Amino acid sequence: MFYIFCPYCKEHREEEEFHPRGQAHLMRPEDPENTSDEEWGDYLFFRDNPRGIHHEMWVHSVGCRKFFNITRNTVTYEILETYPMGEQPTITAESEGVRLEQGAQVADGGWQTVGARPENKALNEEASS
């Protein structure tokens, strides 16, 4: 079982009720007529692919059918928060960096790929060189 908290239904629901819909907080250029091809291309096609904190849009497709946002760690797959559309995340890559620097404990138990485990870091580097 893998639960996700829906900020509209206000409870945890089974993951099979949800679908991911890509990067969150994309802003459509305000003046498309006077937007360069490059800016328009960035808006339409180019997405962040960070190793770490990522803000994503998800939809509770079987439940309330509302879109909402998730802050997720792409390394550990840990979901750090969910929040409704129109709101801003409270956890960002910057705030998470501070949290790690201060030595705050990071939730474990989220490792799902062998390569993501810190003790296998050397193994990864070996393989990629």
Add this chain to the structure above:
Amino acid sequence: MSDVKEFETRPADDSKAESPLAWSLHEQKSLPHASNPGVILSEKPFLGHLILRGGAIVMDEAVREVMGMALPARPLALVSDDSGERSIQWLSPDEWLVIVPGGEEFALEQKLRQSLGQSHFSIVNVGGGQTVLSLKGKASRDVLMKSISYDVHEEVFPVGKGVSTVFAKATVILRRPEEDGWELVIRRSFADYCYRWLLDAAKEYGVSVTR
């Protein structure tokens, strides 16, 4: 008054209507009948189903005025009138499912439109697309536990709650209008599948189907 075109979906003459389960029930020469059933299954066909969408505040006013009931504002809430025949269920922050006795829905829709006037709202009659299955008996919860990943434990799922979730890979609305009674609002196209699934899942507890 909005200028939306409305029409009565029920035929004025005595044309025969068929419920989504008509074929399934017809195919079974005799309905399952256990001597001491743990599960009693029955369809509540031809009820009036309306989907209301709009702001909670204006919709609440209209519903209070027309139906004499308060709109459930809490997520996943289900309210019924004293007779238990009319209910309103929260589906999402701006969407509710109203179920009333068959034949009442057109007049209700008209009255709601009248009351809502020029507000930003939508009312859709979805009665033709779905039906209600009633699940009673002491093993109802066990059957649901086999079919749904949602927690149906007493503490999590009290009377007066309803969720839209996954039932045996189909989308259903599961609701609990009374202590010993669950309702599944199922899609017409999934009706036969859900019905057969329920018969199969309930077999070990003994199942009766009543009409």
